Amino acid sequence: MSMPVTPAAADAIDTFLTAAGVTKHRALVRRILEAGVGLSTDDTSRLNLKITSAAIEEMRAAFKLFAPYTNTPKVTVFGSARTQSHDPLWANTEKVAQQLSARHWMVVTGAGPGIMEAAADGAGAEKSLGVSIRLPFEEALDAEGNTVDANNVVMKYFFTRKLMLVKESSGFVCLPGGFGTMDETFELLTLQQTGKMDPVPIVLLDRPGGTYWSHFAAFITQELAGGGYISAGDLDRVVITDSAETATAEVLGFWRNYDSLRWVGDELVMRLKATPTAGEIAQLNARFSGLLDSGEIRVTSPLAPEVKDNDRLELPRIVFTPRRRAVGDLDRVIRALNAFASAPPITDARTTPGADR
Structure with a gap:
């Protein structure tokens, strides 16, 4: 908890909020402004101020993107950006996205190639939202520094991107991938295990006959549970399958009652x-x-x-x-x-x- 601002600063903030026409959730907006002033009085470094301001700006853009779809259920799809269109993983991803969008769900992705593109294609432009990451070797912005696609938002930081990929969704389908996919999958498992996230369906979807997630489960069972680092049943909350139909049924069935x-x-x-x-x-x-x-x-x-x-x-x-x-x-x-x-x-x-x- 930051120290309160001075009475003079508090009065100035009140004046500013009134002039800006802020009436809804005024107390929360005040806290945001007071925290910003506090960063200055804390003698925070320029770099840390840049991180803070960029993160707030990115979250505002993402909140604005998702706002029209608040009451529409969403599923986030994670997976490798390197998966090619001829890979059976692509077909499975496209199929589960098609099935869920046909049941009036929206599909959220990291707005990249590979699995993310397959999911967006399966859902269709009107049923997909993207939260992409700005990487030094990829160009995803237009001349004004914005995304070209109105249904996408671009993030500089992975932590703000992951917040939006997780916060808005009522289900998750994870396909095989590299470090990023592992990071996203383990974060989901951590949030569920610790109760920091409401229960949601998590599906680990493989290609037909694939071994990626079965090997993953073996590592979790043998090394993490076997070593006493997690409880024996901590992986029971996920469904491992190579069937798009089973993945869809798990997401929908979780919300049956x-x-x-x-x-x-x-x-x-x-x-x-x-x-x-x-x-x-x-x-x-x-x-x-x-x-x-x-x-x-x-x-x-x-x-x-x-x-x-x-x-x-x-x-x-x-x-x-x-x-x-x-x-x-x-x-x-x-x-x-x-x-x-x-x-x-x-x-x-x-x-x-x-x-x-």
Whole structure:
């Protein structure tokens, strides 16, 4: 937490916000400006100021790109920029993008060649968004320094690019690739394991008969889990397949009954599309008792903070108090809920709860 600005600076910021016509989320905009002023009073170096200003500018451009599609579900596709169009990986990527876009999903990519191009081609121009990276050996900008494609945004930094590739999506399909793909895949697994990201479907998609992800899984199991660096079931939250149809079914099926979650103190509220029966709730409690810190899983009406925020009040929900270190196992509860007879049929698209979810 940065030190507060002086009273005179605070008054000047208020005056500026009023002159700029800032009324919506004014307190948050004020915090951004105060942090900027604080960087100067902290005697921050010119290089660090350049990094900060560029990152904020890049995020603003990306937020603007994604804003019109806030309520449209999106899947991000990761994979190698070196994959050629004759490779079966290309065909599998194009197929899964076609299948998801046909079910009213948008496809997000790194806006490069290879797997990224295959995904964008499969989804079509109107159903794809790109977040590309500016590299010294690639020219992706027009004369004004902007992307030529209105559905793309160009980033200077990998960390801002990865934020946007992950933040906006409700599903991920990873194809074989190099260091970048490994970085993106491990970040997804880390965010899920640590509970820093809401549960989402993650598919590791290979070419028919391919061994890339099976070798990856063997390394995870033998070296990471075997060495005690992760828990034995930490890779269970992903689906490894060589079938585009299976990949599509996993992304869509994950949202069959599960909608969203919210913490209210130590309690976790999980919003659903259909209310589980009493017998199904009993099954959840028997199966996931080890996940609970106290109490039981139970059906509930919206909790007071949800009512105050008008947060998904129309949906049924369950509530429970999980052990904090067990939050990475929430996908198991979601899969159980999706498999119950009470769960509705899989719909064409997930309705995204909102930008602030």
